[in-house]
Amino acid sequence: MKRRWIVGLTWLTVLSIALVGCTGVNTGAPENEGSADENQVLDMTIPAEPPTLDHSVTTDAVSFDFILNNVMDGLYRLNKDNKPEPAIASGIDITEDKSTYTFSLREANWSDGEPVTAHDFEYAWKRALDPETKAEYAFILYPIKNAEAYNSGEVSADQVGVRAIDEKTLQVELEAPTPYFLSLTTFATYFPLREDIVDKYGNEYATGADKMVYNGPFEVGEWKHEQSLTLKKNQSYWDRNTVKLETVNMNIVKDTSTGVNLYTAGEVDVASLDSALADAFKKSPEYLPITLAETQYIQFNTNNEFLSNAKIRKAISYAVDRESITKLLQDGSEPAYSFVPPSIFTSDNQIFREIAPDGHQYNPQEAQRLLEEGMEELGFTSKPRLTLLSFDDHRRQVAVAIQEQLKNTLDLDINIDPQPLRQKRDREAQRDFELSFISWRADYNDPQTYLDMWVTGGPFNRADWSNKEYDKLINDSVRNPDNEERTRNYVEAEKILLEGSPVAPVFYTGKIFLQKQYVKGIYRHPVGAELTLKWAYMDGKE
Incomplete structure (x- = not known):
């Protein structure tokens, strides 16, 4: 029998060694400092319309960086130090040869109140690998046993090394030890999916705010295509007491100067800055390079x-x-x-x-x-x-x-x-x-x-x-x-x-951002999804 070692919520030792030394940016004081405003609304700009929020198939940075990382949770997510920390996973059991990971899932719900299950992960990963899906990011799942073979049409889905043992237990068998595997589980292609919701909307899945469900800190409340997206706090989120923002208004602004005008007019709290205007703001405490x-x-x-x-x-x-x-x-x-x-x-x-x-x-x-x-x-x-x-x-x-x-x-x-x-x-x-x-x-x-x-x-x-x-x-x-x-x-x-x-x-x-000093606790990661709003809050916004 293979010897195993067990870890719970505090487990952070078997991570990709490569994460050491990579520093993220905490843009604002830690969330436990200061007194948060009663009205927790963040207004910001994003550079483009997300083509789709179907994380099995999307490849663009706007979907990954700004939205999916804030409306979905995987087994793990990047924490404030850019290390994977448990999200939907509550514990993990790894064989001594590091070839098999068994994840225990916490009690967590989707935005419609349905429970998040191990099946949701198995379905999502196999859907991305299905040759019919034509997912360009399917390769990021290849460390899983037979994932590449299934994606190439050589074996069937039931031979892929991911299996929901029961509602709250997910077993993953790897092709070989992969030192950064837990880091991979923070990536959007590894997020869970509800099979019934995907079936319900078919090709329209994730093309509108009401055509998907969410298991992350926020959910998409409104999506005005080519204009804006609004994120609302997900009241069904397992860690909702940590989330302070109630609303995030994301204005789609392709031209940087337009975004800066909105910023200086006080209509947004965070905006991108480019070289044409950089000198004008370099001495400002709101100037934020990353x-x-x-x-x-x-x-x-x-x-x-x-x-x-x-x-x-x-x-x-x-x-x-x-x-x-x-x-x-x-x-x-x-x-x-x-x-x-x-x-x-x-x-x-x-x-x-x-x-x-x-x-x-x-x-x-x-x-x-x-x-x-x-x-x-x-x-x-x-x-x-x-x-x-x-x-x-x-x-x-x-x-x-x-x-x-x-x-x-x-x-x-x-x-x-x-x-x-x-x-x-x-x-x-x-x-x-x-x-x-x-x-x-x-x-x-x-x-x-x-x-x-x-x-x-x-x-x-x-x-x-x-x-x-x-x-x-x-x-x-x-x-x-x-x-x-x-x-x-x-x-x-x-x-x-x-x-x-x-x-x-x-x-x-x-990158350079302009960010009001009353915006606290935004984290920007150098690898993976760029933006995390889970810990963000407003302190002193008029």
Whole structure:
């Protein structure tokens, strides 16, 4: 019989080692300081309309970061120190070989009063893995036994290693020990779902406030598409006494200057700030910079004849002056010379960037040489005009800077095509782009969350790049219990990625917010979902 060890609510020792040292931002005093206002209403801006709140299929940051993390609870959620703490889980039993996790669930209800059960987790995870669902984030469930095989259509759902033993007991069998597994359970794809509600609304599920149920601190009270969302305190939430905010009004504001105008007019309490207005607020106590584990980069469509050549892709990367771009942004962003950001730790508790060499530098002469060699290899005698798919928010200025740099250094003509988030995401998924300026934020703190994107046929490998040696390094590392070997594999894999250049890293993201001083207890996490409002409250708002 396998020896087991039991843990209850205070269990925090078997966590991903990689979470150590990653600091979040508490924007305001702890919630037990000061006296909270009687009227607990927070007004804020969000940058886009969430395409859907169906956490089995959604992939956009607005849904994940701003809404789902605040209206849903998984088995665990990130706490104020960015470590997973029990949420719906009340205890856990882990086998000595760390291959099987048995979660005990607390007494918790959905917003309609129905109990949250182990079946809700089993159903949600298997739904995301079902090939018919076509969930792009299904891969994040692959540490579970037979999850990948089921998602690939090789086995049936009943062979997946997740099972509701009874209403309050969930057993999860892994393919192999996964040191960051509890961190994964804080991610939206691991949240539970009510099968009866999904069946009731079908394709309309989670497209409106009244077409889903919630088990988190808040529920969506009103959703005016392309205008606003209102979150209301979930009176059925198991930890509702901790939640002080009664209402959160989220105004959809795509233009930063509009959000700042709302902020200065006193119509919102929290708003995003960009470089154009940063200097005007830098000395204000309401000026709040944060750093995220997020890389902004150019993605190349390797199916394009001109961009099929690695030397040409690398030439474009070497022509980008990253330092001048971050100076333009003035938001705390840092130049990115490699793909994995400096806030990511390895499973043996090393800062990945300190042991992995930087790759792409600004080198105009080398860029010109590589472009000439690449064109000669392809037989190109002239340079085609290329189009750069871009965000339609403040990052358009980065696209313009890249456009100018590629013209000045390589005499490449680049058209900029800014698109709303939904259309941009769809275009990328359909490979309807040549160059795309894109971002990737860590789902959990481990190099894998960046490097497994680029395996052959991966759902987010929209560059359609392929390298067999790279695939082997990543696949060998995913479930490798030898942390040192795993780290070496990831270092080597990133070198191959940068040599093959399906991407050109540009900068690691910084963000600036304006936040009234009476707003307390908002937490912003560098990995996973960005925003937690569970502990937020208002103290002194007129």
